[in-house]
Amino acid sequence: MRGSSGVAATFWSFLSISSSVLALEQQPFQFEAMSVPTYTLPPLPYAYDALEPHISAQIMELHHGKHHQTYITNLNAALKSQAEAVHAADITTQVALQQGIKFNAGGHINHSLFWQNLAPASSVDAKSSAAPKLLKQIQATWGDEAKFKEAFNAALLGIQGSGWGWLIKVETGKEQRLAIVTTKDQDPVVGKGEVPIFGVDMWEHAYYLQYLNGKAAYVQNIWNVINWKTAEERFLGTRADAFKVLKASI
Secondary structure, eight states: BOOOHHHHHHHHHHHSSSSTTSOOOOOOOOOOGGGOOOOOOOOOOOOOTTTTTTTTTTHHHHHHIIIHHHHHHHHHHHHHHHHHHTTOOOOHHHHHHHHHHHEEEEEEHHHHHHHBBBOOSSGGGGGGGOOOOOOOHHHHHSSSSSHHHHHHHHHHOOOOEEEEEEEEEEEETTEEEEEEEEEEEOOOOOOEEEEEEEEEESSGGGGGHHHHOHHHHHHHHGGGGGGGHHHHHHHHSSSSTTTHHHHHOO
C-alpha cells in the first residue's frame, strides 16, 4: 500500500486554479492567485445497468449518484471555506481544511477516472485486443496477460481497509515502465511522471450490495468490464490527457 507522502504538494498544485488547472504540474500553491472552482458530477458514458451482471445497476446508481456526488459536494464546500480562510489570513482554518480537501478531491479524481475505464462487457472496448500496444508492454513486463491479471488481483485483495488498485505508466526522462500500485482511502495517483492507466475501486460501496463479503468474486468479474480502449489511450497519452475528464467537471 502506498503511503500519502508527496501527495499533498501535488494536490495543492492540482487545486491551484489557473489556465492549466488539472494539468497536474508540480508547482507551489499560490494563495494570492486562488479563486473558488465549482466541480460537478461528470455523467457516465453508459447507462446504470450497462455493466450488469458484473456490476449491478443498483450499485452504479448509488456509487455514482450518491457517493461520488458527496465527494464533490464536500469538496466544493471545503474549497469555499478555504478561500474564505485565505482571505481572512486564518492559517489555522486553512491547515484544518487540508485533509478534507485532499480526501474529497481524491474521491472526485479517482471516481472520474474509474467511470471512464469501465465499459459494457459486450463492447469491443472491453476486450484486451482493443489495447494492442499496452498489451505488448504488459506481456514484456509480466510475461503474459494472465500473469498480469494474477498480480493485479493479488494487489487488490491485499489492500487492508479501503483503497484502490491501479495500473500506472511511470515516465522517467525518455524511459517509461508499467507498475501496479495500491493507494489508501481516496489518495489519488498524481505523482510526478505517473499516468493512471486504469483503476479498481476496492471500497465496500463498490461491490458489497452485490458481492457481500466476496471481494475475490468482484475482483475476478471486474475484468469483464475494464475499458481497454481507454486504457490504451491513457497508455499512449500524457497525464493531461488522462485527467481531461476533470476539466469538464468544473
